[in-house]
Amino acid sequence: MNRMRFAVLVSLIFVLILVAAGAPRTWAEDNKTPYPSMAPLDQYLMERSAEIALARSAAPESISRDAEVRVLGQHGYETVAKGKNGFVCVVQRSWIAPFDDPGFWNPKGRAPICLNAPAARSYLPLILKRTELVLAGRSKAQMFGDLKAAVDRKELPAMEFGAMCYMMSKQAYLSDSDPRWHPHLMFFAPLTDPAAWGADLAGSPILAFNGKDNPEPITVFLIPVGRWSDGTAAPADAQ
């Protein structure tokens, strides 16, 4: 994601705030987006062994070979491989994106991620909760409200100290415009001003997804790395 895309994202958020000003927050389906609503479920599902391999590809083999793996089934994520190093690898689907992301319902989205133990305890539940709501047929607006209520009732865990993850898969499909982007690590924090990490500033190697417009009160810091999980160099044109 380059800075221009970040600027576009910020502008989009601003426009959405203006449109929604004074009214209850709703997420009316936009017929102009390429993915205005959820596609049939089977478009989001994968062949199981392919999904296991894709999930593990998020991190170097030295980490992912001993990780727990979960795959998406008709009724949610299911554990298909027990782990022994505390990491959990899953393939996230598009609905883990920010609510205002035009690719929120993109059935091609495949975002492999290997979460370390603190993230598996505190971030994975957010993935599972969103997925549970999607598979229960909840609309975006309902999901937003359900998640907000769950946060308010403290049903979702707070981010743990040291929660981080690997997203270094060469086979990821993160967006239509830039499917693989860069291999990167992510660090999870409670809702934080990105400036506190020097993120998104000129010359900084750190980017941030500020969660202030999402129901989950977290900020995600991204730092690209130079190699895919298989050790090959990430080309500069990957962005």
Added chain:
Amino acid sequence: MNRKMAKTIALAAFAVAVVLGTWQARALDAKTPYPNMAPLDQYLIADRSVEIVLARSAAPPSISRDAKVVVLGPHGYETAVEGKNGFVCIVERAWMNPFDSPEFWNPKNRSPICLNPPAARTVLPLTLMRTKLILAGKSKDEVKQSIRAAIEKKELPELEPGAMSYMMSKDAYLTDRGGHNMAHLMFYTPLMDGAAWGANLVDSSNNVSVPFPGSPLLLAPLFKGNPEPIDVFLMGTGMWSDGTAAPVM
């Protein structure tokens, strides 16, 4: 992030491996070259403005220009410039190495670092305390004991979540080995096994063990409960704070 930055970042992991590999390849002499503290003036930078510039060089100007800057004087660190973004930039000296590091007293060491607000509140006090004790003439053992006592009495702040720092100065001198320098970020956590982050390991003599081939992370030998109860994870950036590519050394 532009393409130039992406290219430089692409070199980061390799640079880290090469630098540390070089360190490892050069076996340490049985005799440490720095058995004792050198005369104090060898650790000081005579021109305060030079130290301010060096301290700021740890992070991109977009961060360091609004940071507080502290410089080392004969009795400890002193605020030289007030900041307004919560970051604090400082040039650490060799005694921030592990106590058993052969370079603990290396007077050439100049380690510019810009700490983010959580690190400024909770990690910087460790630097200031070590420095104050050393400038008071305490021995290594006395310094360790004093810090341990302060920790037990909760006189030092607990590490805050999100504490991290920038060490991207092109003009740093971190070690006598290899290229002397490496552009990187540091992340501070409570004590944990490096495996919790999938990090490779560096010991106090800079020997590297690689339980996680392919990982871009390193667990530094800094602090690690000896005595400060903090772990420090490193991640190469592949570019200096001025935006130029960090060379593959």
